Amino acid sequence: MEKKTPFCDAHVRSAGKMVPYAGYLLPVSYAAGIAAEHMAVRTAAGLFDVSHMGEVLISGADALSNLQNLLTNDFSGMADGQIKYSPMCNEDGGTVDDLLVYRKDEKLYMIVLNASNREKDISWMRARLQGDTKLTDISEQTAEIAIQGPRSAEIVATLADSPLPVKYYTFTDNISISGVRCLVSRTGYTGEDGFELYLDNQNARDVWDALMQQGVAAGLLPCGLGARDTLRLEAAMPLYGHELDEDITPLEAGLGRFVKMEKDFFLGKSALLRAGTPARERIGLEILDRGIARAGDTVLLNEKAIGAVTSGTMAPALNKAVAMALVQRGSVAAGYELGVESRGKILQARVVGLPFYKKSK
Amino acid sequence: MSVPRDLFYTATSEWVRFTDDGFALAGLTDHAQETLGDIAYVNLSCVAGGAVSAGEAMGEIESIKAVTDVYAPVSGTVAAVNEEAVDNPERINADPYGAWLVKIGPFEPNPALLDAAAYEQIIAGE
Numbered sequence: 184m185e186k187k188t189p190f191c192d193a194h195v196r197s198a199g200k201m202v203p204y205a206g207y208l209l210p211v212s213y214a215a216g217i218a219a220e221h222m223a224v225r226t227a228a229g230l231f232d233v234s235h236m237g238e239v240l241i242s243g244a245d246a247l248s249n250l251q252n253l254l255t256n257d258f259s260g261m262a263d264g265q266i267k268y269s270p271m272c273n274e275d276g277g278t279v280d281d282l283l284v285y286r287k288d289e290k291l292y293m294i295v296l297n298a299s300n301r302e303k304d305i306s307w308m309r310a311r312l313q314g315d316t317k318l319t320d321i322s323e324q325t326a327e328i329a330i331q332g333p334r335s336a337e338i339v340a341t342l343a344d345s346p347l348p349v350k351y352y353t354f355t356d357n358i359s360i361s362g363v364r365c366l367v368s369r370t371g372y373t374g375e376d377g378f379e380l381y382l383d384n385q386n387a388r389d390v391w392d393a394l395m396q397q398g399v400a401a402g403l404l405p406c407g408l409g410a411r412d413t414l415r416l417e418a419a420m421p422l423y424g425h426e427l428d429e430d431i432t433p434l435e436a437g438l439g440r441f442v443k444m445e446k447d448f449f450l451g452k453s454a455l456l457r458a459g460t461p462a463r464e465r466i467g468l469e470i471l472d473r474g475i476a477r478a479g480d481t482v483l484l485n486e487k488a489i490g491a492v493t494s495g496t497m498a499p500a501l502n503k504a505v506a507m508a509l510v511q512r513g514s515v516a517a518g519y520e521l522g523v524e525s526r527g528k529i530l531q532a533r534v535v536g537l538p539f540y541k542k543s544k
Numbered sequence: 545m546s547v548p549r550d551l552f553y554t555a556t557s558e559w560v561r562f563t564d565d566g567f568a569l570a571g572l573t574d575h576a577q578e579t580l581g582d583i584a585y586v587n588l589s590c591v592a593g594g595a596v597s598a599g600e601a602m603g604e605i606e607s608i609k610a611v612t613d614v615y616a617p618v619s620g621t622v623a624a625v626n627e628e629a630v631d632n633p634e635r636i637n638a639d640p641y642g643a644w645l646v647k648i649g650p651f652e653p654n655p656a657l658l659d660a661a662a663y664e665q666i667i668a669g670e
Contacts (some may be wrong), residue, residue, distance in 0.1 A: 216637070217608045218582040409609060411583065473585045475606050497584035497608045504584070526604075526611065 191388040193395075206297035207235040207354035210407040215501045220410035221499040224373050225540075227330035227402030230394055231411055232292050237301035237322040238381065241292045245314030250292060251282060253308055253450060255433060257443040261286045266368055269441055270433035271304070272451025276458060277429040278436070280304050283370065285354055293326075293366075293381075304534060311450070326387035328395060331377030331414070333542075334401040339367070339378055342393050361393035362386075372411060374418025375542055409412065417498045419467060419492050419507065419538035425478055425493045426465060426507060432458070435509065437465040437537070448522040463490065464512040467539060468523065470495075470504035471531040476523040482508045483522040483529070489514045492523060498539055505539045506532070545667070546574045548641055552617070553663035554599075559641060560657060564568060567649035568618050571629075572605065574640045575623040575667045580607035583633040588614075588623045598654045601645055605636075620651030 185208040194201060199210030209232060212220060223229045241249060250258045256269035265286050271279045279301040284294040296304050301316060301322060309318055330339060340347055344359040347367060354368035363386045371377040382390060395405065413424070421427050426436050432455060433442050444452065470476055476495035481488050490510030498505045506523070515534045522529040547553070552560045557576035561569040577583065588603035596602045596616035603614050615660040629635050635643040658666070 211609075212581060216582050413608060473587055475584060475608075475611065477611070497582075497606075499582075499608070 188232055189384045190232045190234065190328075190391045193388065193391055194232065194405070199405070200408060202408070204408055206543070207237050207298065210405070211233060212321065212407040212409045213405050215404050217407070217409035217413060218499040219438055220404050220406040221413050223402060224332040224375055224405035224406060224410065224414055225500045226333070228330060228334045228338055228398055229373075229404055229406035230391070230398065231329040231331065231406050232327075233329050233379070233411075234311040234326045234387075236326075236327050237296040237298055237304065237320070238325045239294050239296070239305060239308075240319040240321060241294060241316060242290060242319065243314070243316040244290060245316045246290050246292055248314065249312055249316045250450065251446060253311060254282075254284065255442040255449050255451065256284070257446055258284060258286070258292075263288050263480070264348070264353050266354055266370060268352075270427070270438055271307075272433065272449070272455070273429060274451060274454060276432040276434075276451045276454035278423070278431055278433055279429065279437075281423055281427055281433075285366075285368065287356065300309070300423060301415035314416065324384055326382050326384050328380045328382070328387075328391060328394065329371055329377065330380070330398075330403075331371045331373040332375050332403075334398075334403070335375075335377045338394060338398045338401055338403060341397055343367070351376075360390050363390050364380065365390065372420055373543055374420070374538065374540055375412035375414075412494075413496050413499060415497050416494050416505065417500055417538065417540035421465075422494060426509070431463075431509065432461060435461040435463045435465065461512055463509050465493070465537070466510055466515065467535045467537040468492070468495075468506040468508055469520075469534040469535045469539075470523070471520075471533055474525055474528070474530045475504045476506040476525050476530055476532065480506075481524040482510055483524060484514055484519070486522075489521075500540055505535075507537070545578065546604060546641070547660045548662050549660045551641065552659060553655040554615060554617050554657065555663075555666055556615045557667070558615055558617045561644070567623055567647050568620065568651045569644040570617050570646045570648060571644040572614060572636055572640055573663070577637050577640045578604065580605060580612065581609045583607045583636050586630045586633045586636070586645065588625050588630065588645065590616075590625065592624050596620065596622055596646070596648060598652075598656070611619050616646070616648070618648055618651040618654045620648040623647040623649045628658045633653075
């Protein structure tokens with residue numbers, strides 16, 4: 184039986200098509216449909232229930248040294264209110280998960296991790312904590328709302344009692360939104376400006392309703408998992424289980440800037456060093472034929488398999504089918520034409536740079 | 545969910561309209577377009593003058609979410625394909641019973657087709 188988020192009734196009322204996802208009942212789309220929801224985020228605003236995401240607190244005098252040990256990014260110079268993205272590697276350099284680290288103070292961090300990996304991540308981290316450090320799972324009592332799109336700031340600001348975080352990848356704790364205390368971060372998974380609100384389940388529904396009501400005039404739509412996927416794909420953001428998994432290193436996935444090899448130690452570092460130049464790389468594809476490449480489809484260069492598609496979709500803001508693929512490093516470059524074997528047919532595709540979509544400044 | 549009384553249906557969610565001049569028009573039901581979501585491509589594997597067989601694929605429908613075959617509801621000769629729907633697949637989402645895909649005729653009767661009530665029962669069970 185799937186768990187319900189505090190917004191489940193609101194989704195059903197908005198004609199959300201509810202599906203089981205990572206143990207929760209969540210909307211894949213609403214009445215408007217994926218393409219319209221996607222475009223609302225690109226041109227106005229979209230509201231997402233992302234309460235399924237896991238949140239854990241890492242606290243104690245040794246919190247920082249444990250993060251440095253467990254994660255590939257470097258958290259040493261962080262200021263309070265700052266956020267960093269990081270992969271977490273296994274001993275072979277494969278990816279356990281990718282996550283966000285919020286520094287509340289030097290002895291207290293919040294980690295936001297993928298719902299489908301929550302239990303795995305927590306036991307992985309707990310087994311490796313050292314010294315004076317405690318891990319507290321607050322996922323069950325924490326709701327999360329994402330509001331994304333160029334008009335997000337004005338919508339949230341109207342309901343907030345204090346200024347919103349201004350810089351991307353920063354957060355402010357204890358902002359009251361429509362009378363409910365939230366941690367508000369300027370983050371997202373869409374390639375647009377936007378915010379993610381973390382709040383207690385209790386009274387969370389009031390915030391959702393207030394944002395919906397406030398947003399209507401600005402063109403805000405509630406958005407489901409479908410649009411969340413097409414938006415992150417256009418922005419070429421990795422999705423765990425597709426561009427990343429236990430057998431894919433963050434270097435292969437093109438996340439090298441979040442892997443600080445100059446750190447003395449982190450889990451997976453020696454394996455990454457031993458492996459040297461990554462064997463594979465993540466590339467972008469534009470599909471030239473009338474079809475959509477899907478995860479698992481084989482990528483062919485001169486009829487020889489060089490890798491596989493990790494994610495593919497019709498990109499609503501670009502009006503063409505795009506895909507990301509993991510292929511043998513150096514086998515292709517931007518402009519190359521190759522084939523994707525999809526459902527027994529070959530789709531012609533062209534290698535293009537990532538991301539597919541970049542918001543205008 | 546709209547299931548017009550004057551049409552016939554397949555269990556795979558195609559509709560058929562038998563026209564006064566002796567053709568069978570086939571398309572995707574409202575339930576099918578609703579389930580697929582925004583349709584991106586219609587790739588028909590049949591062409592005017594060719595043949596289709598009841599229950600066999602006559603093309604593919606690709607939406608953002610999924611890809612699915614579209615099956616011929618009756619056997620017969622393809623009289624025409626609806627290029628307008630092929631070029632503007634969003635028409636199928638907007639007007640599933642107006643946006644026919646394939647016009648078949650002459651065709652053979654197919655006793656396995658469902659009436660509206662029987663089709664409604666099938667989709668209610670999904």
